[in-house]
Amino acid sequence: MYDDEYFMQHALREASYAFEAEEVPIGAIVVIDNKIIARGHNQVERLNDPTAHAEIIALTSAFNYIGAKYLPDACLYVTVEPCLMCCGAMYWSKIGRIVYGAADEKNGYKHITGEKWPFHPKTQLTGGVLEEEAVSLMRAFFKARRR
Amino acid sequence: MYDDEYFMQHALREASYAFEAEEVPIGAIVVIDNKIIARGHNQVERLNDPTAHAEIIALTSAFNYIGAKYLPDACLYVTVEPCLMCCGAMYWSKIGRIVYGAADEKNGYKHITGEKWPFHPKTQLTGGVLEEEAVSLMRAFFKARRR
Numbered sequence: 667m668y669d670d671e672y673f674m675q676h677a678l679r680e681a682s683y684a685f686e687a688e689e690v691p692i693g694a695i696v697v698i699d700n701k702i703i704a705r706g707h708n709q710v711e712r713l714n715d716p717t718a719h720a721e722i723i724a725l726t727s728a729f730n731y732i733g734a735k736y737l738p739d740a741c742l743y744v745t746v747e748p749c750l751m752c753c754g755a756m757y758w759s760k761i762g763r764i765v766y767g768a769a770d771e772k773n774g775y776k777h778i779t780g781e782k783w784p785f786h787p788k789t790q791l792t793g794g795v796l797e798e799e800a801v802s803l804m805r806a807f808f809k810a811r812r813r
Numbered sequence: 814m815y816d817d818e819y820f821m822q823h824a825l826r827e828a829s830y831a832f833e834a835e836e837v838p839i840g841a842i843v844v845i846d847n848k849i850i851a852r853g854h855n856q857v858e859r860l861n862d863p864t865a866h867a868e869i870i871a872l873t874s875a876f877n878y879i880g881a882k883y884l885p886d887a888c889l890y891v892t893v894e895p896c897l898m899c900c901g902a903m904y905w906s907k908i909g910r911i912v913y914g915a916a917d918e919k920n921g922y923k924h925i926t927g928e929k930w931p932f933h934p935k936t937q938l939t940g941g942v943l944e945e946e947a948v949s950l951m952r953a954f955f956k957a958r959r960r
Contacts, residue, residue, distance in 0.1 A: 725864065741901055750898075750904065
């Protein structure tokens with residue numbers, strides 16, 4: 667029996683790859699039927715593209731893997747609350763469920779959408795899974811950059 | 814002297830390529846110093862990717878062209894009001910100006926963001942340029958699909 671913490675550990679591993687590459691350490695995976703079908707970590711600096719977020723890379727990989735453009739049976743795990751762009755991408759994907767770790771008061775979608783539900787009506791949402799691990803990684807990254 | 818209608822005609826030409834490919838007919842271009850540096854049209858069906866919107870394709874092409882991840886001196890022309898995802902992508906790009914044609918009450922970003930400004934604080938926004946041409950193309954597309 668897999669659970670959210672198990673899969674979030676995999677998303678955190680993706681985030682650690684971003685950290686090692688000196689990218690903002692955010693990672694994401696997409697799961698269908700307890701199987702990880704796609705992975706992504708933030709590659710904004712490497713690709714010189716501010717839209718190369720972990721979620722976008724994982725979603726695009728998932729569309730390619732299943733050969734379809736909707737993911738109603740999938741769950742996306744991401745270590746930090748998605749931004750507005752990634753939130754919009756997940757809306758279009760009709761993803762079944764989203765699980766995130768740490769809230770992001772500055773860049774998370776909620777500071778713009780407020781009380782409005784920006785995802786597909788059937789999408790389920792869970793926040794706060796392994797939140798402290800995600801926050802630790804982000805803090806370590808920004809602390810290192812301030813030096 | 815170029816003007817918004819001139820560049821929007823180019824975005825509409827991109828939209829017509831989408832129409833011919835049986836994609837929702839939306840087109841976008843990115844302009845710097847009166848020069849078109851990137852183009853994109855909706856390719857959601859072709860790429861089996863619901864995030865392959867005209868704006869995303871044009872932005873990614875622009876980042877590649879200038880070799881940088883911010884576009885403060887650029888203007889993006891798009892035939893229809895951007896969705897929430899594209900709005901978020903433009904936020905990250907710090908694009909200087911956005912010009913769109915037709916409003917989109919169903920999928921446009923404004924129905925979610927309401928009064929909040931979702932773009933970079935310095936981004937300028939103009940709507941309604943060659944609106945009727947964009948609307949005609951969209952109506953022709955959806956009318957043909959209903960048959």
